[in-house]
Amino acid sequence: MNALAPNPVPNRSATLDQVLAADTCAGCGGCALLAPRAVRMAMTPPGYLRPVQQAALSPRQERAIRQVCPGRRLALAAGGREEHVLWGPHVALRSGHATDPALRHNGSSGGVLSGLLVHLLQSGAVDVVVQTAASVAEPTGTRGVRSTHRDEVFAAAGSRYAPSAPLLELGRALESGRRIAFVGKPCDVATLRQMARLDPRIDQQVVITLSFFCAGIPSAAGAREVLGKMGVDPSQLAAFRYRGDGWPGFATATLRDGSTARMSYRDSWGGILSRHVQKRCKLCPDGIGSFADLVCADAWHTDAEGYPSFEEGEGTSLVIARTEIGARCLQEAEARGAVRTQPFDIRELEPMQPGQVRKRRFLLARLMAMRALLRWAPRYDGFFLARNARQAGWRQNLRQFSGMLIRELGLKS
Structure with a gap:
């Protein structure tokens, strides 16, 4: 969702527009820190933090945001390590x-x-x-x-x-x-x-x-789904832990009357939040x-x-x-x-950490799918994308490529 669209701001940021249109914003708030009077972070449906431009950026601020935004580019250097x-x-x-x-x-x-x-x-x-x-x-x-x-x-x-x-x-x-x-x-x-x-x-x-x-x-919608599965009324919620208080610990909702409801890490993260x-x-x-x-x-x-x-x-x-x-x-x-x-x-x-392994090995196929559709995609340097992709094998790469194509075309959420 493009959080900037409703704002009739002159000289809108080309960088923010590009990242929001491509939906590659990380929600880190770096742009709002660099231009605090022009950009603020706001929760947008279904519950992600996104920048909202409320005033024109100076050329210097635009350049700075373009240089630091992780939704555009990341470059990693080992520096001899x-x-x-x-x-x-x-x-x-x-x-x-x-x-x-x-x-x-x-x-x-x-x-x-x-x-x-x-x-x-x-x-x-x-x-x-x-x-x-x-x-x-x-x-x-x-x-x-x-x-x-x-x-x-x-x-x-x-x-x-x-x-x-x-x-x-x-x-x-x-x-x-x-x-x-x-x-x-x-x-x-x-x-x-x-x-x-x-x-x-x-x-x-x-x-x-x-x-x-x-x-x-x-998104915030994920937490609401967890509460719904627990049978918890959000208006009665006093405190919430996603995990911890043990290892891995339980997702735990504490209600205003002192009662609690909980869900296993496997069910809360694996079954709901990760989606x-x-x-x-x-x-x-x-x-x-x-x-x-x-x-x-x-x-x-x-x-x-x-x-x-x-x-x-x-x-x-x-x-x-x-x-x-x-x-x-x-x-x-x-x-x-x-x-x-x-x-x-x-x-x-x-x-x-099999999830991290899969993510790093599948990334290149996902980026290539976006580019095959002439969609803008972030640029990453120094992360061994090709070498990791080779470890995934051609079948997995093809599956990830086709899956990303289908999602980008709106045929699957």
Whole structure:
């Protein structure tokens, strides 16, 4: 849906119009951060964050948005680091968990991401963490927050499968002049990296960037469907967790009368939310946080057939340090007792994260389908698209190509 169409704004942004018309907007909010008086982020049907232009952009703002928008282009450079065709640049790979039992239980996996954030704050490495947390006004929604102590990090822990734009909160934090740890989706961090070339404050103040493996952002309609399957009246909802409070944890709705309803991760994400993921996420080259200093993920146990098992257990995080900054942070956090990790063999990652494998191997076929229809598509450099596509084989590539053609022609949703 083109969120700009209803707005009679002179000198409308060609970049925003192009991305919205192609439906490749990630909803990251980078454009609104670059042009706060001209662009705002708004929820548009069926429940995705999209930019709405409310004033003309200056030529400088138009150029800046064009340079940083992840819905247009992403370019990844290894910069001398070891690089894996599937899993990107890396300096160190570990698996483990937070040593704080409450953080480990409350987080989505082993609590390592939360443990690292608490370490950064308590060690004085940063003054504030920019991250996301549950919305107060809309319990299934997400808001950007600035955390300065352990309890705030704890309250924000756990995956939020809903649209978010933490870059907008980063803009406020940059104005304070404080040292920042930024936590965002892979596309948020990618946008931030590209934005750093235009705004020197980012390299000066953002001490470290952290991300996580992301399978895509569902619309708000997905959360409403989960509530409907639970039999929950949204007007009676007091709080909502998508997962966490265990591993993988349950989607849990807490009502105003104190009662709860819950649904398994397999049913909530696998059965409902994953079907509401936005188009840009289906064309994403980087669900694995390649632009971040540190990235965390679920180190799922696998069953006898080699596929992830979602049986409840004590959480374990996969941790990839992608830069020396990330590796140093992880080492210092472990030395101070904030996290406990062990070496991880990258060959074990493929059966743990089959969804990420499929997405990276199928991407080129999907992009080629769009171009075959003369539809505009994002450009991605440095992601080994062809090499990954060859690993998928011609049958899978043909299936993905034809499936994308059918969806683009509107023959299937």
